[in-house]
Every structure is written in structure tokens, then in C-alpha cells.
Amino acid sequence: MSAPTRREEALEWALGQLGWTQWSSKTVSSDASFRSYYRIGSGADRFIIMDAPPEHEPVQPFLDIGARLRTAGLHAPRVLAADPARGFLLLEDLGSRPYHLVLDPANADELFDDALQALRVMQSRVETEGLPAYDAARLLQELALFPDWFLRCHWRIEPTDAELDDWDLLCALLIRWALDQAQVFCHRDYMPRNLMVSTPNPGIIDFQDAVLGPISYDPVCLFRDAFLSWPSERVDAWLESYRVRGLAAGLPLPESSDLWRRTCDLMGVQRHLKVIGIFARIRYRDRKPEYLDDVPRFFAYLDAAIARNPELAPLERLIAAWKGRRQLAQ
The missing domain is CATH 3.30.200.20 (Phosphorylase Kinase; domain 1)
Known part of the structure; x- marks a missing residue:
């Protein structure tokens, strides 16, 4: 038996x-x-x-x-x-209606309003004592997933020493932007797939990896998602609304809308590079190939951030060089 x-x-x-x-x-x-x-x-x-x-x-x-x-x-x-x-x-049981299966252009404002209200509560009232810090070592470890798994295992290339020097400088830039923000309760995967349409709304799941981390991280997760993409103008408006309403609620957000926009862009780049690396690791270590199907969405997010943040020009050059040498693994 x-x-x-x-x-x-x-x-x-x-x-x-x-x-x-x-x-x-x-x-x-x-x-x-x-x-x-x-x-x-x-x-x-x-x-x-x-x-x-x-x-x-x-x-x-x-x-x-x-x-x-x-x-x-x-x-x-x-x-x-x-x-x-x-x-x-x-x-x-929080039900069977995750946000990513329910959201559409007509209901997005209402559903995201509930999600952002919950996020304001999360960032202002949830106890953070004893949480791991989203510190430089953790941020760098996540960024390393991109060369270690995506470049070497999926594109099958080895960066040159000069490219790795540029990569190190880019990582330092992204980490500085992350750590220069207010540090608050950070769900770390606050995306539509982990929010359930429920009463009260939303139901929140997959929160076990929470840390004390950058205040922009969860708002970026919500709108620059693995499964749904929104027009950049709409995302910028949602993020700006979060800044304004969060300031009114006492959250330590930037007074400058431009600084907040740049903060969200650069925080997003760190997450996008990490997620691309994770998806490659899931493919080659865990034998779950379907996650790589969403990698183009994250490269599109990177392209959008590069286009309006001149300090990301080195990343554009690196990606172009690596893409030119790629040999996709089968």
C-alpha cells in the first residue's frame, strides 16, 4: 500500500x-x-x-x-x-475572485481605490517590530537573480568584466533610491493576484514575506503587475493620487510629485529585474516554464522607465548588448 x-x-x-x-x-x-x-x-x-x-x-x-x-x-x-x-x-475562504481576473478599465478606479485605502492602513498601522529589513544586502541579492538566472540560464550569456562593473554601478543607484525612502510595512507582493474581491474589500493573501521596506514598493507592485498592464498615464495618476491622499493621512511621502514619480520608476526597475530573474529561476530550477511568458511585460516596464529617467541609460546599453549576444535556452 x-x-x-x-x-x-x-x-x-x-x-x-x-x-x-x-x-x-x-x-x-x-x-x-x-x-x-x-x-x-x-x-x-x-x-x-x-x-x-x-x-x-x-x-x-x-x-x-x-x-x-x-x-x-x-x-x-x-x-x-x-x-x-x-x-x-x-x-x-476569501472567495474565488482575485483582482487580476475581475479588473477591467471600467471598474479599475473603484477596485484600486479599495486596494489603496487598505495599503494606507498597512503602511501606517501595521506593527513592524521584528520584521526583516529590506536592506542593501537583500536588495542586492534580489538584483543578482537577473544575471545569475536570466542572463546565464535563459539568454545563455556571460557578462564581460566591464559590463559587470556597469551593472554594479546600476545596482548601487537602485539601492540608494530604495533606501533613501521612508521605510514602512511592505507586503512585498501587493499585486492584483494577491488581492481578493471580498467583504470587506480587498481580502489580502500571500503576505508571508513582508518586510520593513521602501514606501513606494507596494504601490509599484499594484500597478506594474506581472499579469495586467495599464496605460502609463493612468498609472501615473493612480500613484500621484496615492501620494496626495497618503500625505493627507500622515504617511511620510515626498512633497514633490516629480520626486515621487522618479522614486516609483527606479523602485520599479529593481523589482522588474528581480522578477525577470525569479521567473527564469522558476523555469530552470523548478521546471515551471509558463512564468517566462510574462517576461516581455517586464522588459516593457523597463523600457518605459529608461525613456524618462536619464540615469538609467547604462541599463539601456547593457540590455542592448546582452540582447545582441543572447542564445535562448531550449
């Missing part, structure tokens, strides 16, 4: 918590991590099981950050039961 799978173990554990004898279940999603999610239901009741193998994805950060968000009045899923040693959580 074969050993039970983790899904079977997770379902057996959850049923023991709920005391159900009649039930149904289905896979909700698996993400870019090692976690899996299942919806379990009986009659009108529905819950989510998180299965996070503890050797890869300890659940304690999820429990800690979720409690901080709920204490601040934000809609993170309630935890009904937990077995951290096995990596199983039984969670409130």
Missing part, C-alpha cells in the same frame, strides 16, 4: 478539525512557491487548506504577518486551525 500523498494528509487533518463526514474538495491553486491550496466544502460551508512543506515554506511567518494585518483591521484570512510542524493551515 502506497504512502498517502501530502494532499491526502492535509485533507485528513482538516476533516479531523472540522468533524465533517460528507465533503468535497478541489485544488484552488499552486503558486510559484512550494505551497498548494485546496478548497474543502460541506453544504454552504467552505474553507481553504494551505499545504506548505515545512522544509521549504515554514508557516510561522504567515501566521505572524496575518495576525498583524488583522489587528490593524485589514482583511487577511482568519486561521481556524494550524499544524505548523506538518505545514497545514485551515483558513477562512
Whole structure:
């Protein structure tokens, strides 16, 4: 008789918590991590099981950050039961309508208004004591994903010593812009895929990697997303509205709209380079090739930032040189 799978173990554990004898279940999603999610239901009741193998994805950060968000009045899923040693959580079901499947040009203002109001609460009221710092070492480690995984594994090129010198200077520039901002609670993946249309709106998920980080990081995540793109004029208007309303609410945002726009652009470049590297790592380490399909969107974001920020000219030259030598891996 074969050993039970983790899904079977997770379902057996959850049923023991709920005391159900009649039930149904289905896979909700698996993400870019090692976690899996299942919806379990009986009659009108529905819950989510998180299965996070503890050797890869300890659940304690999820429990800690979720409690901080709920204490601040934000809609993170309630935890009904937990077995951290096995990596199983039984969670409130926030529904099946993530922002990225619901957003359209007509409803975007309303939905993003709710998301930005939640973000203002997050950046002003959520307890940050004990959070890891989004410091220079962490920012640089993330930037290194681009040459280590995308250039070397996907484009199959080795940067020259001169190119690496230019790359180091670019990284220093991006890190300086990140650290010169106010540091606040930072979800670190505050994008439409991780926001659920719910009551109260939005439901917030995938928050376990939160840090104390740059105030522009989460607003940039929201609007320069892996799955949805918006006209730059509309993104600029949303970001400026966040600055104005955030200042009125007491958030430590720049008084200058131009400085805020440049801050968001350069913070975005750090994230875009990181995400491109992550998508390549998921492809070549984790054997999930579909994430690379969204890489052109991030190069488009980089092109837009380069076009209006002269200090990014070295990045334009580097990308052009590397693109000219690329040999795509199969």
C-alpha cells in the first residue's frame, strides 16, 4: 500500500478539525512557491487548506504577518486551525475572485481605490517590530537573480568584466533610491493576484514575506503587475493620487510629485529585474516554464522607465548588448 500523498494528509487533518463526514474538495491553486491550496466544502460551508512543506515554506511567518494585518483591521484570512510542524493551515475562504481576473478599465478606479485605502492602513498601522529589513544586502541579492538566472540560464550569456562593473554601478543607484525612502510595512507582493474581491474589500493573501521596506514598493507592485498592464498615464495618476491622499493621512511621502514619480520608476526597475530573474529561476530550477511568458511585460516596464529617467541609460546599453549576444535556452 502506497504512502498517502501530502494532499491526502492535509485533507485528513482538516476533516479531523472540522468533524465533517460528507465533503468535497478541489485544488484552488499552486503558486510559484512550494505551497498548494485546496478548497474543502460541506453544504454552504467552505474553507481553504494551505499545504506548505515545512522544509521549504515554514508557516510561522504567515501566521505572524496575518495576525498583524488583522489587528490593524485589514482583511487577511482568519486561521481556524494550524499544524505548523506538518505545514497545514485551515483558513477562512476569501472567495474565488482575485483582482487580476475581475479588473477591467471600467471598474479599475473603484477596485484600486479599495486596494489603496487598505495599503494606507498597512503602511501606517501595521506593527513592524521584528520584521526583516529590506536592506542593501537583500536588495542586492534580489538584483543578482537577473544575471545569475536570466542572463546565464535563459539568454545563455556571460557578462564581460566591464559590463559587470556597469551593472554594479546600476545596482548601487537602485539601492540608494530604495533606501533613501521612508521605510514602512511592505507586503512585498501587493499585486492584483494577491488581492481578493471580498467583504470587506480587498481580502489580502500571500503576505508571508513582508518586510520593513521602501514606501513606494507596494504601490509599484499594484500597478506594474506581472499579469495586467495599464496605460502609463493612468498609472501615473493612480500613484500621484496615492501620494496626495497618503500625505493627507500622515504617511511620510515626498512633497514633490516629480520626486515621487522618479522614486516609483527606479523602485520599479529593481523589482522588474528581480522578477525577470525569479521567473527564469522558476523555469530552470523548478521546471515551471509558463512564468517566462510574462517576461516581455517586464522588459516593457523597463523600457518605459529608461525613456524618462536619464540615469538609467547604462541599463539601456547593457540590455542592448546582452540582447545582441543572447542564445535562448531550449
